[in-house]
Amino acid sequence: MKPVRLAILGLGTVGGGILKLLQENAAEIKRRTGREIQITHVGTRRPRPDLNLDQKIKQSADLLNIVAQDDVDVVIEVMGGIHPAYEVLLEAIKHGKHIITANKALLAEHGNELFKAAEDHSVQIVYEAAVAGGIPIIKVIREGLAANKIDWLAGIINGTGNFILTEMRDKGRAFDDVLKEAQELGYAEADPTFDVEGIDAAHKLTLLASNAFGIPLQFSKVYTEGISKITAQDVKYAEELGYRIKHLGIARRTANGIELRVHPTLIPQEELLANVNGVKNAILVQANAVGPTLYYGAGAGAGPTASAIVADVVDLVRDISYTEDGAGTVPQLAFEALTDLPILNREEMTTGYYLRVNAEDQTGVLADITTILSRAGISIDAIMQQTRLKDSIPIVILTDPIQESIMDEALAKIQALPAIHGETIRIRLESLDQ
Amino acid sequence: MKPVRLAILGLGTVGGGILKLLQENAAEIKRRTGREIQITHVGTRRPRPDLNLDQKIKQSADLLNIVAQDDVDVVIEVMGGIHPAYEVLLEAIKHGKHIITANKALLAEHGNELFKAAEDHSVQIVYEAAVAGGIPIIKVIREGLAANKIDWLAGIINGTGNFILTEMRDKGRAFDDVLKEAQELGYAEADPTFDVEGIDAAHKLTLLASNAFGIPLQFSKVYTEGISKITAQDVKYAEELGYRIKHLGIARRTANGIELRVHPTLIPQEELLANVNGVKNAILVQANAVGPTLYYGAGAGAGPTASAIVADVVDLVRDISYTEDGAGTVPQLAFEALTDLPILNREEMTTGYYLRVNAEDQTGVLADITTILSRAGISIDAIMQQTRLKDSIPIVILTDPIQESIMDEALAKIQALPAIHGETIRIRLESLDQ
Numbered sequence: 001m002k003p004v005r006l007a008i009l010g011l012g013t014v015g016g017g018i019l020k021l022l023q024e025n026a027a028e029i030k031r032r033t034g035r036e037i038q039i040t041h042v043g044t045r046r047p048r049p050d051l052n053l054d055q056k057i058k059q060s061a062d063l064l065n066i067v068a069q070d071d072v073d074v075v076i077e078v079m080g081g082i083h084p085a086y087e088v089l090l091e092a093i094k095h096g097k098h099i100i101t102a103n104k105a106l107l108a109e110h111g112n113e114l115f116k117a118a119e120d121h122s123v124q125i126v127y128e129a130a131v132a133g134g135i136p137i138i139k140v141i142r143e144g145l146a147a148n149k150i151d152w153l154a155g156i157i158n159g160t161g162n163f164i165l166t167e168m169r170d171k172g173r174a175f176d177d178v179l180k181e182a183q184e185l186g187y188a189e190a191d192p193t194f195d196v197e198g199i200d201a202a203h204k205l206t207l208l209a210s211n212a213f214g215i216p217l218q219f220s221k222v223y224t225e226g227i228s229k230i231t232a233q234d235v236k237y238a239e240e241l242g243y244r245i246k247h248l249g250i251a252r253r254t255a256n257g258i259e260l261r262v263h264p265t266l267i268p269q270e271e272l273l274a275n276v277n278g279v280k281n282a283i284l285v286q287a288n289a290v291g292p293t294l295y296y297g298a299g300a301g302a303g304p305t306a307s308a309i310v311a312d313v314v315d316l317v318r319d320i321s322y323t324e325d326g327a328g329t330v331p332q333l334a335f336e337a338l339t340d341l342p343i344l345n346r347e348e349m350t351t352g353y354y355l356r357v358n359a360e361d362q363t364g365v366l367a368d369i370t371t372i373l374s375r376a377g378i379s380i381d382a383i384m385q386q387t388r389l390k391d392s393i394p395i396v397i398l399t400d401p402i403q404e405s406i407m408d409e410a411l412a413k414i415q416a417l418p419a420i421h422g423e424t425i426r427i428r429l430e431s432l433d434q
Numbered sequence: 435m436k437p438v439r440l441a442i443l444g445l446g447t448v449g450g451g452i453l454k455l456l457q458e459n460a461a462e463i464k465r466r467t468g469r470e471i472q473i474t475h476v477g478t479r480r481p482r483p484d485l486n487l488d489q490k491i492k493q494s495a496d497l498l499n500i501v502a503q504d505d506v507d508v509v510i511e512v513m514g515g516i517h518p519a520y521e522v523l524l525e526a527i528k529h530g531k532h533i534i535t536a537n538k539a540l541l542a543e544h545g546n547e548l549f550k551a552a553e554d555h556s557v558q559i560v561y562e563a564a565v566a567g568g569i570p571i572i573k574v575i576r577e578g579l580a581a582n583k584i585d586w587l588a589g590i591i592n593g594t595g596n597f598i599l600t601e602m603r604d605k606g607r608a609f610d611d612v613l614k615e616a617q618e619l620g621y622a623e624a625d626p627t628f629d630v631e632g633i634d635a636a637h638k639l640t641l642l643a644s645n646a647f648g649i650p651l652q653f654s655k656v657y658t659e660g661i662s663k664i665t666a667q668d669v670k671y672a673e674e675l676g677y678r679i680k681h682l683g684i685a686r687r688t689a690n691g692i693e694l695r696v697h698p699t700l701i702p703q704e705e706l707l708a709n710v711n712g713v714k715n716a717i718l719v720q721a722n723a724v725g726p727t728l729y730y731g732a733g734a735g736a737g738p739t740a741s742a743i744v745a746d747v748v749d750l751v752r753d754i755s756y757t758e759d760g761a762g763t764v765p766q767l768a769f770e771a772l773t774d775l776p777i778l779n780r781e782e783m784t785t786g787y788y789l790r791v792n793a794e795d796q797t798g799v800l801a802d803i804t805t806i807l808s809r810a811g812i813s814i815d816a817i818m819q820q821t822r823l824k825d826s827i828p829i830v831i832l833t834d835p836i837q838e839s840i841m842d843e844a845l846a847k848i849q850a851l852p853a854i855h856g857e858t859i860r861i862r863l864e865s866l867d868q
Contacts, residue, residue, distance in 0.1 A: 025583050135727055311578055314581060
């Protein structure tokens with residue numbers, strides 16, 4: 001059989017990692033596929049003589065030209081960013097090239113158009129590397145759990161955020177302090193917004209949810225909250241109550257629609273997910289036949305990302321060898337036909353809560369708060385009065401799950417009590433046990 | 435497209451679970467495959483009127499006749515046992531039927547012949563349910579990690595054994611006591627040998643290793659040691675040193691060959707694998723590009739096993755729809771061609787050790803022991819003299835990795851010291867960090 005020919009667009013850390021991996025594991029990969037894999041083109045603005053690329057590999061900055069070449073079967077896009085990646089991939093699809101991409105932002109925001117174009121041109125877009133790096137979570141959900149109706153999934157899908165929260169917990173450090181270290185270590189970008197404000201996680205959650213429920217990609221409907229307001233104080237109180245704060249992406253099927261949300265979340269200390277530390281990722285999936293399963297590993301980095309990209313290469317090589325036109329056997333978003341289930345607004349979602357109220361030391365304030373919660377039908381699971389700080393006493397309350405709109409109203413009333421100082425902190429809480 | 439037609443052989447817990455799952459999730463599965471799935475035959479010695487099977491499903495005890503029928507595309511074998519499963523599946527293969535089986539014993543011991551027959555007749559044998567129940571670990575290793583050279587894997591792959599060890603640790607209970615409870619709870623068989631002596635785990639490890647390294651199935655070469663000799667005392671000492679004892683199946687690639695071993699193992703408390711409790715399973719895989727990844731979930735039970743079986747059904751339905759004769763795209767044991775790497779004997783393997791020596795309270799014995807170890811080139815990582823028991827003082831020693839033959843010799847010398855009482859306990863230790 002003829003070799004399968006690849007064009008790699010982007011020669012940064014990940015692009016370099018792919019070249020290295022294809023070379024290093026060439027023998028093992030050949031044993032798996034029984035077929036030669038050849039890199040014919042590399043698209044890069046700056047040539048990289050340091051990589052000592054094979055002389056036969058053509059380097060060029062003209063990406064639209066590369067994707068039109070006859071000696072390309074598969075285009076690997078690891079440039080990142082939405083433009084020009086979107087235009088280049090559309091062009092590649094029109095030329096009948098299969099696509100492998102790690103570009104979560106592009107797929108979450110423009111995937112519906114790209115998948116449609118791929119279908120029209122009978123090519124595949126595969127994207128294992130776009131979610132949770134080297135963990136084969138897309139394959140697990142699309143194929144491994146295909147017998148199940150998936151109830152929900154909850155994932156630590158941003159390594160930077162998890163590194164920051166882990167350091168805050170282990171060493172009692174402040175957010176800003178750890179963020180600075182993360183930037184120095186290269187875990188966080190100079191502009192850390194995408195990571196710490198949850199946008200990156202929301203991109204990944206969008207992809208996970210479509211594969212879990214068979215719904216179109218709907219990034220704009222993900223409720224997204226970052227970790228920049230989490231304080232060392234709340235991390236400590238959570239720990240005392242038996243919980244850890246993790247930044248989770250959660251997709252849940254409810255009777256009224258789908259919840260898509262990214263936010264800091266208290267989860268029980270003894271959960272495996274609570275023990276996923278540092279830059280590592282993990283996804284917990286609750287499905288109706290198998291029950292809970294968890295998938296853990298490196299969520300970023302050249303090696304792990306290349307691992308996912310090249311696994312997609314292997315899949316495509318197998319598909320090109322054994323299916324008509326390499327069309328493959330698995331639907332792009334796990335389902336033959338997508339369903340338009342409603343996505344809930346934040347106000348319609350249901351979660352448990354950690355509340356921290358700063359109260360004056362005044363008789364009756366505890367009674368006032370619990371009365372407000374009780375009248376709203378909010379059950380209190382735990383309540384803890386903390387040591388007095390300068391001018392107030394922090395009262396920490398854990399509640400059972402309640403609809404957010406009800407909590408909004410109750411909190412407005414609590415906030416209006418004269419004995420309350422400053423803003424009441426609310427962090428969501430999930431027991432992960434259903 | 436015509437429906438894909440299934441025959442289910444065996445109507446026990448798992449068989450019943452498959453029927454229930456195919457019915458309960460029919461709509462979701464149809465959305466994934468775009469194709470009808472029909473059960474046409476059920477093979478069972480005793481008819482099950484309580485299951486209210488569709489009248490169109492034929493029930494029969496004549497399995498060889500069922501697998502010859504024209505209205506069967508796929509045979510699902512969930513009878514268990516080696517005979518007559520082996521003969522029935524060979525017959526099914528000769529009639530061109532694809533096979534799905536959960537039968538780890540059959541595959542580990544006779545898989546090489548069965549896979550050969552399947553190749554000759556252009557059918558697939560798939561077996562996700564044979565290892566770690568509902569965790570899609572075969573798919574992960576065959577496909578998800580296909581870009582990697584796998585260095586080693588270590589798994590908790592027998593739920594009964596893990597339940598027993600978890601109870602022993604949590605409650606300080608004795609092995610026999612917990613085993614009895616496990617039998618009452620239905621976690622352990624009346625004859626628990628397969629589970630507690632590691633045979634079941636060795637069957638599963640055989641399948642994992644072939645998929646990880648591309649070697650033929652070699653069950654007879656797995657070094658297998660059970661948990662029946664683990665005492666509450668050693669569990670406690672391990673805990674004090676920061677370790678937990680887990681019954682692991684380990685497959686490791688070394689410069690000299692492959693290690694295949696099942697045995698109780700001390701692993702660091704903070705490892706996720708050490709925190710997998712009760713009947714749950716988990717497999718940690720170390721691969722050269724992605725690094726460590728871990729897969730966790732239910733390893734047995736009707737729902738999880740049916741989840742894996744029906745995921746295989748979905749894969750086969752997709753393959754039958756899109757590849758020639760349904761031959762599929764992935765090699766049966768992950769590699770297009772298997773390699774005959776040498777499998778190491780126990781004496782050639784290398785592990786760390788937990789040793790418990792029972793010494794008379796006599797000056798010099800500690801010096802004698804450490805001298806023997808030091809002369810053998812065995813590094814001591816920790817040493818702890820415990821509180822005196824009736825007639826001796828337990829001395830616990832943790833060592834760095836060393837070849838087993840060297841440890842054998844050193845232990846023989848220690849055992850020959852006049853101040854040593856009874857047998858020295860040796861339990862292997864893995865740091866899981868490379």
